[in-house]
Amino acid sequence: MTQSPAPSASGVQPLLDTDVLRSFVAIAEHGSFTRAAKAVFRTPSALSMQIKRLETTLGKNLFVREARRVQLTEHGELLLRYARQLLQLNAEAVACFLAPKLEGTVRIGTPDDVGTRILPQALGEFARSxxxxxxxxxTGASRVILERLDAGEIDLALVTAGNLDVQVERGEIVHTEPLVWVGRADGTARLREPLPVALAEHGCAWRADAVNALDRAGRPYRVAYSSEHSAGQRAAVEADLAVAPLPRSLANSPLLEIIDEPKMPALVDTHVALVIGAHCAEAGKALTQHVRAAFRALRRN
Structure with missing residues (x-):
């Protein structure tokens, strides 16, 4: 049943409390009052009272309460978008006045596929703060990016790492997703023998994982196309020249589809590691917070 909004004696619209919005977002993301309470250091009953007051203020039910979890209503999903924006603006406003002013230059290295997915949001938020x-x-291959980091030419590195990549131990894993076989939706490349594959250059974790999977499965293959950038692999697949191992989030073209067939060997997860240089200054460390937030947003979407 839709609630009636609480009347305002002055006729002025009520303001949304950021503390209540923070609790609301935590419940939405954890799907549970109990887990959200731990995240915001409150009791479940305190969160329940906050949400009840919020629902009364807005005159809408925000959650459907089920036995094991809570789910957002249509109005709850709408408020979630506003709540995240309001909390972000609040954080930026506070940081503008209270955070120490940072100056200087931050140099970050990244493969092109990671940069195009993460940096627009991360750099936009960082520039405002x-x-x-x-x-x-x-931009460049992960191997080259790490070499430049070790040489002191850059301050931060985002590098791709597979399960067989020892470099993963150097940094913090900030993102993980499945590596999948991708082919043209109406293509025939997957049917050819030996299997034509489009791979990244030598040293790339995706290439090593794919080749190892094919070898273990005894599947005959040939490298039909090789590219330093994932865009080149996608182009070869869209032209139906080959199939390619790519992170699931890159199989987002109408021309592409994930190949889920018994003849295609299973692939491992692929990771993105954040590696901080030995001489990274405070400005670079501040940027890492925005990078982590951008990856969290990518996982939610």
């Missing part, structure tokens, strides 16, 4: 910091972005 720290407008005096200049960011230089360098």
């Amino acid at each position: 720290h407008p005096a910091v200049q960011v230089d972005v360098m």
